[in-house]
Amino acid sequence: MEKTIYELRDSNIRRTYLFLVIFSLILFGIGYFFVYEFNWGMNGILILGAIIILYNIITYVNSDKIALASVGARPADPGEYQILHNVVEEVAIAAGIPKPKVYIMNELQPNAFATGRNPNNASICVTTGLLSIMNRAELQGVVAHEMSHIRNYDIFLMTVIGIVAGLIIILRSVAFRGMWFGMGERRRDRDSGGGGGNIIAIIGLVLAIIAPLLVIIIRAAISRQREYLADATGAYIVRDPYGLASALKKIGDYKKPMRTATDATAHMFISNPFAGERLLATHPPIEERVKRLMSLTI
Amino acid sequence: MLTWVILIIAVVIIGWFMLTYNNFVNLRNRVKNSWAQIDVQLKRRYDLIPNLVETVKGYAKHEREVFEKITELRTRAMSSGTVKDIGESNNQLSTALKSLFAVAENYPELKANENFMKLQEELTNTENKIAFSRQFYNDIVMNYNAAQQRIPANIVAGMMNLKTEEYYPVDEAEKGPVKVQF
Numbered sequence: 001m002e003k004t005i006y007e008l009r010d011s012n013i014r015r016t017y018l019f020l021v022i023f024s025l026i027l028f029g030i031g032y033f034f035v036y037e038f039n040w041g042m043n044g045i046l047i048l049g050a051i052i053i054l055y056n057i058i059t060y061v062n063s064d065k066i067a068l069a070s071v072g073a074r075p076a077d078p079g080e081y082q083i084l085h086n087v088v089e090e091v092a093i094a095a096g097i098p099k100p101k102v103y104i105m106n107e108l109q110p111n112a113f114a115t116g117r118n119p120n121n122a123s124i125c126v127t128t129g130l131l132s133i134m135n136r137a138e139l140q141g142v143v144a145h146e147m148s149h150i151r152n153y154d155i156f157l158m159t160v161i162g163i164v165a166g167l168i169i170i171l172r173s174v175a176f177r178g179m180w181f182g183m184g185e186r187r188r189d190r191d192s193g194g195g196g197g198n199i200i201a202i203i204g205l206v207l208a209i210i211a212p213l214l215v216i217i218i219r220a221a222i223s224r225q226r227e228y229l230a231d232a233t234g235a236y237i238v239r240d241p242y243g244l245a246s247a248l249k250k251i252g253d254y255k256k257p258m259r260t261a262t263d264a265t266a267h268m269f270i271s272n273p274f275a276g277e278r279l280l281a282t283h284p285p286i287e288e289r290v291k292r293l294m295s296l297t298i
Numbered sequence: 299m300l301t302w303v304i305l306i307i308a309v310v311i312i313g314w315f316m317l318t319y320n321n322f323v324n325l326r327n328r329v330k331n332s333w334a335q336i337d338v339q340l341k342r343r344y345d346l347i348p349n350l351v352e353t354v355k356g357y358a359k360h361e362r363e364v365f366e367k368i369t370e371l372r373t374r375a376m377s378s379g380t381v382k383d384i385g386e387s388n389n390q391l392s393t394a395l396k397s398l399f400a401v402a403e404n405y406p407e408l409k410a411n412e413n414f415m416k417l418q419e420e421l422t423n424t425e426n427k428i429a430f431s432r433q434f435y436n437d438i439v440m441n442y443n444a445a446q447q448r449i450p451a452n453i454v455a456g457m458m459n460l461k462t463e464e465y466y467p468v469d470e471a472e473k474g475p476v477k478v479q480f
Contacts, residue, residue: 086423093335094430136422238430 008229012153016160020059023164024052030203063159064115064123070166071113071265073103073125084131087140088124094237095147100124109258110134110251113268114146115159122150127258133250141244144234145270152233154226158268166264172207224284231289235296245293252286318454325442329463332435333381336428336466340375340388343424347372347395350417354398357408361401368394381464385432389469392425432466439463 028048035044059066078085085102092099100114103125110130116122124146126139134142149155231248235241251271258273266273272283351365371394375387399418402408409415443462446455 083419086419090423090426090430093427094433096434140426 009151009153012157016153016157019157019160019164020056024056027052027055033203059160059163060117063117063163064121064155066163066166067113067115067159067265067268068103068123068125071105071125073105076102076104081131083136084126084139087136087143091140091143091147091238094144095151097122097147097151100147100150104128104131107258109256109273110254111258111273112142112146112270113265114149114155115268116150117156117159118153119150122155124150129254130251134247137240137243138247138250139243140238141234141240141242141247142270144238145230145244146234147237148230148233152230154230162265162268168207168210169264172210227284228289228292231293232296235293241293241296245290248286248290248293252290315454318451319458321451322445322455322458322460325438325445326460328438329435329442332431332438335431336435339424339427339431340384343388343391343421343428344372344376346417346421346424347391350395350398350414350421353411353414353417354402354408357405357411358401361398364394364398364401368398381466385467388428389467392469395421395425432468436465439465 031048031052032045034040035048038044040047076084081102081104084104088102089099097119100116100119100122101124103123105111105125105127107127108129109127110133112124112126112130114122114124124143126142130142131139149158231244235244248271258269267283269283271286347368351368354361355365368391371387371391375384375391378384378387402414402418445451446460446462
């Protein structure tokens, strides 16, 4: 048991770095295309390299802050949210890791996620909706689920993928806008050969194809198996599968989608923030998760 | 040639001895440290109980038996010496506190009292921390005790005059089989 957990952790760390390297290469490829097309020469390549290195450092160090900011999370006040702080502290003791930072999201849908690059730099974020409907045991179950994501380094992989996906989605919309803009330009002054508009159009199209593919990649990387495993590990950490099972049932009964979730961050949450079924679901069905939890012997 | 062989054997033995010795020192410190984690929580609990009893007394005067039992168990737990005694008296204390909170259910005014709610949360917090740190403590004690009994490390353990440590007892009430409900 223990060995597989360590193997899993190592493979998560490896995959995250691999993902960063591959994405850097793709970025470099796209950037090189520009450098070549506009004849920016050696300086262009150096600047491009510097930007990519900077980008990776920012992703590595600030990924959790970016993820938290993108969903509008704020630090939980220890006085106002004392029970939440207490529960996180207890479960951290049970999991044998330092207490993560605690964040709150103003959102009616009951949900939670964890982020960070390692257990020493981790954060747990829950929605106000979750706090209002869960009792202590259920809250403990949810926190334990997130704590196992932290301990397994799932958070590192999930957060980095989330940021890369977010960047691609932004690039895509920028390129799309550039495409329409470029087409207008071309119509107005046909003589001056607007090559830039064409290139942007091509990149826009490529990104439009990449973006949905990326969702599939995310789904493969954050497999449903990972959620089942986090459920089981969470139940094991606190020696209680019923809290989490009952919490999942309550989460499953809430059918309204979340306002702030996007394709880039959906996979980070404990349950699918869009509610309702989707073709490329990032999470296994709640009923199946509850069933598996109830069949555990702890 | 022979001197070299003897020298090498001596170096290997001394090296092994030092490693084993240090390993025991580390384990012993980890046992101490994990016990300290539990101890801090136990002390916090002892401090919280008189407050809780006073608060509940204001609303539920007739439940004297419960108060007396809790006060008595607290005194006994505080004066216990060995890990086993401390653990057992604290487990009894946990059960008694549960019955106190069950009693509180009958007094809606008490349940709504802010001070009571705060104390209840704090006690639940310490209770859970004790339960979770106990897990770690017992794991480390198991490693420590097993290391002392293994051959040939037991020779070093004997020279260091080490004793096996006691486990923190698990609450009998918690031990029962978990009932599954669908």
